[in-house]
Amino acid sequence: MxxxxxxxxxxxxxxxxxxxxxxxxxxxxxxxxxxxxxxxxxxxxxxxxxxxxxxxxxxxxxxxxxxxxxxxxxxxxxxxxxxxxxxxxxxxxxxxxxxxxxxxxxxxxxxxxxxxxxxxxxxxxxxxxxxxxxxxxxxxxxxxxxxxxxxxxxxxxxxxxxxxxxDARGAQLLWAHTDSGGYPVWFRPGLLRDLPPWPLPDSSRRIAITDEHVAEHHAGRLPGLAGLIEFPPGEEHKTLATCERVWGALIAQGATRADHVVAVGGGVVGDLAGFVASTFQRGIPVVQVPTTLVAQVDSAYGGKTGVDLPSAKNYVGAYHQPAAVMVDPDVLETLPREELAAGYAEVVKTALIAGGALWEHVASGAPVDPLTVMRCARTKLQVVADDERDGGRRQVLNLGHTVGHAIETVTDYRRYRHGEAVGLGLLAALRLSGQDALRDQVAALLNNAGLPTTMDPAIDVDVVQEATTRDKKRLGSAPVPFVVVREPGDVRYGQQLAAKDVRGAIAELAG
CATH class of the missing domain: 3.40.50.300 (P-loop containing nucleotide triphosphate hydrolases)
Known part of the structure; x- marks a missing residue:
């Protein structure tokens, strides 16, 4: 027997x-x-x-x-x-x-x-x-x-x-814990060809939200879709106006609270579709299917959703944890070289936070393989398990993002991809950390990946600095706090820095 x-x-x-x-x-x-x-x-x-x-x-x-x-x-x-x-x-x-x-x-x-x-x-x-x-x-x-x-x-x-x-057909399960509730992260190359158990019942209709580029490659690979909603690609479309169009499309397709959204795409799709799900009829479930490196190592996890305003990035949003995340590293093969490079900045950021084996692997200049993606995901999930709503340790995930978001904002979200701006922000953060040798090492990694290490000289340094003061981490009248690095694996949040030092770090990016 x-x-x-x-x-x-x-x-x-x-x-x-x-x-x-x-x-x-x-x-x-x-x-x-x-x-x-x-x-x-x-x-x-x-x-x-x-x-x-x-x-x-x-x-x-x-x-x-x-x-x-x-x-x-x-x-x-x-x-x-x-x-x-x-x-x-x-x-x-x-x-x-x-x-x-x-x-x-x-x-x-x-x-x-x-x-x-x-x-x-x-x-x-x-x-x-x-x-x-x-x-x-x-x-x-x-x-x-x-x-x-x-x-x-x-x-x-x-x-x-x-x-x-x-019954998961060889997929590895990473369990994501938050105070709001836990959810499965299924991980396996080829996952979309042979899905593990779906987290919601068959009676809950699957309505995919994606952008027009991703739809061509991946939307048709998900079985059982009851509907498909597309919007134009790019950070410039991560707006309330796009949300309104998507909300309208959900109504037209007869969506109810018994149904759920499937977010198929990168960081922009995940953020916007998650926000749409969090607000439609006061909240319906969302399953994240990340198709970019940025999303697979970072943005698909943790429940942060939202859209940009013209004057500030991610200023409108909600915490809405996914019902599940389905990660298939094989889909990264369809990404343009520039998109893979942009995602690499988030890999470097996460490795600096994690330290240990992940940093050693990334610092060696080794290519990003599925194990690296999985270790980045584990790092993000553990940080979120410790602090779901940015009350403390989760703020370390903003390493490089204060200056990076400011650069995106002042260039109307058109000049740089998110990861490119984060890479520049990382260099500024390491200078502000007093880690000159580590900054040089990271700059070499970014450069080898095809990422910019200097900012377009046409961008006004003072305008970028002023944009950092509107960062969403600022509380009350206190200056915006920064995240600094003592060493890989030892990253500190909530650091108050002199305005002249911040300007100096930004000015250095301009050459």
């Missing part, structure tokens, strides 16, 4: 795998198996004691044997594995038969928890950090589902979706 695949929790020391396994098992009325406890029962002593007497190599042999026995007999159980178990190739192969769930834990949190324990591999901080980074790549390769670092009880809404991961 065929056995039911298990749900297997993996993650680094301190990730909370035992607690997470109990929560999931309780919801599914399944039994739990903790391989560390099985090992201790088998050897008749604690793991730290066994480590001390016999060493790590002997422990890994027993760990592999017992883990394989557990996985072979799990039959629908929820299993938690030790942090180093996946070093075994045999274990990794056995996990192919099960649903593997990675519980993310940040390095600072993992160290804080582990150093208070008797864990034998948590004695030396430097070795601990090296082991953490080494294991992350293995975890990412094996995981079917990745959950963010939040209170594990807050992840209960993810459990039904985790169960459906076996």
């Amino acid at each position: 065929a056995r039911t695949p298990a749900i297997v929790l993996i993650g680094f020391m301190g990730a909370g795998k035992t607690t997470g396994a109990r929560m999931i098992a309780s919801a599914l009325r399944a039994r739990t198996i903790d391989t560390d406890k099985r090992i201790e029962k088998d050897v008749g002593m604690t793991i730290p004691q066994y480590f001390g007497r016999h060493g790590e190599a002997a422990f890994r042999e027993i760990e592999e044997r017992i883990t394989l026995e557990v996985l072979d007999a799990a039959d629908g159980a929820v299993v938690s594995l030790g942090g180093g178990t996946l070093a075994s190739e045999k274990v990794r192969e056995a996990l192919r038969e099960h649903t593997v769930v990675l519980l993310h834990v940040s390095l600072p949190t993992a160290w804080r928890r582990a150093k208070r324990s008797s864990r034998p591999l948590a004695k030396d901080r430097e070795a601990f950090e090296a082991r953490y980074h080494e294991r992350q790549a293995i975890y990412e390769q094996v995981a079917d589902v990745i959950l963010p670092e939040v209170d594990r009880q807050l992840l209960k809404p993810a459990i039904p979706v985790i169960r459906s991961a076996r």
